[in-house]
Amino acid sequence: MQISNTPTPSDTHNVFERAAKLWMPKRVVFTPDALDEPFGRKIRERVEEYKLPVEILKNNRLTGLRGETERETYKLSKSTLAIVNASPSAFRLRPIPPSADFQFHLAEGCPAHCQYCYLAGSLQGPPTIRVFANLPLILKNTQNYRLPGKTTSFEASCYTDPLGIEHLTCSLAETIKFFSNQPEKHLRFVTKFDAVDPLLDIDHNGRSRWRISLNANVVSRRLEGGTATVNARIKALRKLALPRSEGGGNYPIGVVLAPIMPVANWQEEYSLLFDELQQNLDFPVDLTFELITHRFTPGSKEVLLDWYPNTSLEMDEAGRAVKRNKFGGLKYVYSADTMKEMKHFFYQQINKRFPDGKILYWT
Numbered sequence: 369m370q371i372s373n374t375p376t377p378s379d380t381h382n383v384f385e386r387a388a389k390l391w392m393p394k395r396v397v398f399t400p401d402a403l404d405e406p407f408g409r410k411i412r413e414r415v416e417e418y419k420l421p422v423e424i425l426k427n428n429r430l431t432g433l434r435g436e437t438e439r440e441t442y443k444l445s446k447s448t449l450a451i452v453n454a455s456p457s458a459f460r461l462r463p464i465p466p467s468a469d470f471q472f473h474l475a476e477g478c479p480a481h482c483q484y485c486y487l488a489g490s491l492q493g494p495p496t497i498r499v500f501a502n503l504p505l506i507l508k509n510t511q512n513y514r515l516p517g518k519t520t521s522f523e524a525s526c527y528t529d530p531l532g533i534e535h536l537t538c539s540l541a542e543t544i545k546f547f548s549n550q551p552e553k554h555l556r557f558v559t560k561f562d563a564v565d566p567l568l569d570i571d572h573n574g575r576s577r578w579r580i581s582l583n584a585n586v587v588s589r590r591l592e593g594g595t596a597t598v599n600a601r602i603k604a605l606r607k608l609a610l611p612r613s614e615g616g617g618n619y620p621i622g623v624v625l626a627p628i629m630p631v632a633n634w635q636e637e638y639s640l641l642f643d644e645l646q647q648n649l650d651f652p653v654d655l656t657f658e659l660i661t662h663r664f665t666p667g668s669k670e671v672l673l674d675w676y677p678n679t680s681l682e683m684d685e686a687g688r689a690v691k692r693n694k695f696g697g698l699k700y701v702y703s704a705d706t707m708k709e710m711k712h713f714f715y716q717q718i719n720k721r722f723p724d725g726k727i728l729y730w731t
């Protein structure tokens with residue numbers, strides 16, 4: 369079942385400004401351990417307020433997520449919210465270059481349906497949305513990680529889109545509040561959703577950078593299911609950055625342009641995106657850019673073709689260059705010439721239109 373946000377007049381008149389529907393799972397399961405946690409019990413109250421049926425499992429193992437085919441497993445999993453405790457391995461934080469010094473997770477899995485999804489091949493098993501009830505302990509654990517002599521950054525959205533499930537979890541609000549009084553620490557996360565209003569008033573102390581993932585409309589409309597439209601995301605970004613006196617959140621913000629693809633007329637298509645961004649960020653703003661071109665691995669391609677057998681996503685190895693990592697794993701990226709041409713275009717556009725914006729990396 370899906371219910372929509374209350375429509376605003378612009379939502380009803382302009383399909384391209386449509387807010388994302390709030391995701392409502394068909395099945396919500398709690399493990400006994402998760403319900404021992406006060407944070408888990410709060411999620412239960414919230415889920416029950418939405419009148420979603422709640423199942424309490426007999427033990428801490430999730431079952432019943434496999435269908436007859438991979439596609440069925442995908443459908444079952446993507447409509448299931450599981451509230452569990454993160455395992456002990458979640459307390460050993462790993463770096464996540466070039467994005468941040470460390471990553472930690474509020475949840476694993478995402479309710480959207482992007483046909484290039486980054487989670488394919490990086491998360492094992494059915495793509496159920498698992499939310500961690502022991503979040504307060506996960507947050508406390510970040511205090512054990514600090515790099516000497518510099519602000520230590522933490523990325524919270526490697527395995528989930530935290531805003532896509534926030535109405536049910538409030539995990540992101542909890543995390544922003546926690547980081548607001550962590551000296552020399554900085555929180556980062558990214559989303560393709562737009563329901564930012566409940567998070568605008570949080571006293572974040574400038575320690576959380578919201579990033580919104582954007583793409584040319586032609587790419588987003590074709591490949592990003594269940595997310596907010598690009599236009600609605602840009603409006604959300606504006607609200608996040610506006611000063612409090614103008615009803616905004618006064619957050620530092622960022623744009624993650626991903627996955628960049630050399631689709632037909634890509635310069636024009638991405639110029640339109642920059643036009644819209646420029647029109648909406650017409651005030652002084654602390655803004656970063658991260659530029660990520662499309663890539664895939666043999667493993668991610670296999671998973672994506674199971675999930676989206678009719679996808680129009682281009683994943684033709686013959687047209688790609690191979691990039692190997694130090695462990696021998698390989699990924700398929702665009703050719704050096706295409707990369708050079710695209711990089712030049714994106715740097716030029718950003719430097720011209722957002723002279724105070726900071727490009728963090730191109731990959």
Ligand code: SF4
Pocket residue numbers: 477478479480481482484485486487527528529560595
């Ligand atoms: S929003 Fe991100 S995590 Fe969610 S489906 Fe899309 S690519 Fe995957």
